[in-house]
Amino acid sequence: xxxSSAARNSRLDQLRQEQRxxxxxxxxxxxxxxxxxxxxxxxxxxxxxxxxxxxxxxKRKVGYVEAASAAAxxxxxxxxRNDEFRGNTHVGTTDTVKYQDVPPSSGNHDADPLPDAIRxxxxxxxxxxxxxxxxxxxxxxxxxxxxxxxxxxxKTLEKVAADSGNRFIAVPWTRDAFxxxxxxxxxxxxxTQRCTTVSADVVKEFxxxxxxxxxxxxxxDSPTAPESGLQGGTLxxxxxxxxxxxAAADATPGAGTMSTPAP
Numbered sequence: 001x002x003x004s005s006a007a008r009n010s011r012l013d014q015l016r017q018e019q020r021x022x023x024x025x026x027x028x029x030x031x032x033x034x035x036x037x038x039x040x041x042x043x044x045x046x047x048x049x050x051x052x053x054x055x056x057x058x059k060r061k062v063g064y065v066e067a068a069s070a071a072a073x074x075x076x077x078x079x080x081r082n083d084e085f086r087g088n089t090h091v092g093t094t095d096t097v098k099y100q101d102v103p104p105s106s107g108n109h110d111a112d113p114l115p116d117a118i119r120x121x122x123x124x125x126x127x128x129x130x131x132x133x134x135x136x137x138x139x140x141x142x143x144x145x146x147x148x149x150x151x152x153x154x155k156t157l158e159k160v161a162a163d164s165g166n167r168f169i170a171v172p173w174t175r176d177a178f179x180x181x182x183x184x185x186x187x188x189x190x191x192t193q194r195c196t197t198v199s200a201d202v203v204k205e206f207x208x209x210x211x212x213x214x215x216x217x218x219x220x221d222s223p224t225a226p227e228s229g230l231q232g233g234t235l236x237x238x239x240x241x242x243x244x245x246x247a248a249a250d251a252t253p254g255a256g257t258m259s260t261p262a263p
Contacts, residue, residue, distance in 0.1 A: 057221075059082075060082070060217075060220035060221050060222060061082060061221045061222060062082055062083065062084045062221055062222040063081070063082060063222075064081070064082045064222070065078070065079040065080065065081045065082070066079045066080040066081075067079050069202070069205055071199055071201035071202050071205060072193070072195070072199075072202050072205070074199070075195050075196065075197045075198070075199035075201075075202050076181075076182065076195060076196025076197055077182075077193055077194065077195040077196070077199070077202055078182070078193055078194045078195075079193070080191055080192070080193045080206070080209075080210075081191070081192050081193070082190060082191065082221075082222035083101060083105045083106065083190040083191065083192055083222060084190070084222070085106055085190055085222070085223055086099070086100055086101065086104065086105075086106045086107040086108075087106070087107050087108045088106065088107070088108065088109070088137055088226065089108045089109075090108070090109065090110070090111040091108050091109065091110060091111075091130060093110060093111070093112070095130070096130070097109065097129075097130055097133075099129075099133075101192070102173075102175070102176045102177075102178060102179070103129075103142075103144040103173050103178070103185055103187060104129075104133050104136075104187070105136065105187040105188065105189060105190050105191055105192045106133070106136060106137070106189050106190050107133055108130075108133075109130045109131070109133035109134040109136075109137065110128060110130035110131045110133075110134055111134070112131060112134070112233040112234050113131055113132075113134035113135045113137075113138060113140075113232050113233035114127070114131045114132055114134075114135050114169060114171075114232055114233060114237065115232045115233055115234060115235040115236075115237065116166050116231055116232035117232075117235055118169065118235075118237065118238070118239055119161040119162055119164065119166075119168060119169055119170065120157065120158045120161040120162070120169070120170045120239060121169070121170065121171050121172060121237075121239055121241075122172070122239050122240050122241075123145075123147070123154060123172045124172075124240075124241070125172060125237075125238075125239065125240050125241040126174075126241045126242070127171050127172065127237065127241065127242075128242075129171070129173070129175070131233065132169065132171045134233070135169060135232060136187060136188065136189045136225065137189060137225055137226060137227050138225060138227050138228065138229070138230040138231070138232070139167065139188075139189070139211060139212040139213060139224075139225040139227070139228035139229055139230070140167050140168065140169060140188075140211065140232070141164075141167060141168045141169075141186060141187065141188050141203075141206060141207050141210055141211045142169055142170075142171055142186075142187050142188075143157065143161070143168065143169070143170040143171070143184065143185070143186050143187075143203065144170075144171055144172075144173040144178075144184075144185045144187065145157060145170065145171075145172055145173065145183060145184050145185075145198075146172075146173045146174075146177060146178045146183045147172075147173075147174060148177070148178075148183045149183040149184055149198075153183075153184065153197060153198045156198045157170050157184070157198045158170070160198060160200045160203050163200070164203055164204070164207055165207060165211070167207065167211035167212060168203070168207055168211065173185075178194070179194075180194070181196055182194040182195055182196050183196075184196070184197065184198050186202070186203065186206045188206070188209075188210030188211070188213065188224065188225065189210075189213070189223070189224050189225035189226070189228075190222050190223055190224065191210050191222075191224070193206055210224070212225075212228050212229050213225055213228050214228070215228060
């Protein structure tokens with residue numbers, strides 16, 4: 001083999017080796033970059049998960065207040081507050097519970113909730129507060145209105161109640177006065193929103209979020225309805241108040257209404 005041929009072969013070997021080095025560098029660059037991206041993505045997912053869990057945990061604590069929506073601000077409403085659990089023991093049918101929160105969003109209550117069939121109770125109905133609190137435990141939204149809510153607002157509430165589904169009831173509050181100038185209060189189990197005026201949009205937002213909350217919520221720091229989804233109780237009342245014993249015996253339960261007390 002001549003010198004020129006040997007030199008040419010040597011040069012070819014050098015070129016091949018150089019090409020292999022370039023390919024190795026390219027592969028390392030590609031795999032290294034991919035690995036870095038994968039690690040960065042994984043780290044991002046972990047960080048997001050931690051932050052998300054912290055955020056969820058914060059939103060489930062007693063005392064947390066969700067920012068008021070645009071509709072809520074327009075209606076003079078607060079944000080929705082997470083309340084402290086106040087008990088859920090059944091009391092006698094004539095017992096009066098002195099609730100720590102006015103109005104209550106949880107607490108001891110009558111064994112028989114109000115029926116599903118009635119959405120609105122008139123101001124002078126004398127409806128038993130303790131029955132309505134039991135509805136909260138079943139995942140109902142209870143809208144309380146006190147004696148200072150203007151008549152036109154009461155009429156508005158009656159119309160809103162008719163359009164808010166069978167997990168919503170409006171009940172007059174005749175005990176201690178509500179705080180401030182907010183005479184209309186929406187409650188779910190351990191959830192409260194106080195309003196100056198009745199707003200269909202605010203009611204819809206609250207019902208959408210807190211009627212029949214998920215079962216897992218019963219274990220939160222500020223728990224949601226522990227018996228979410230259960231129906232109402234005996235149809236022994238009308239919008240104007242309790243029926244007498246004879247009338248109650250003849251009453252026909254409405255759709256989805258129990259004829260015997262609920263758990």
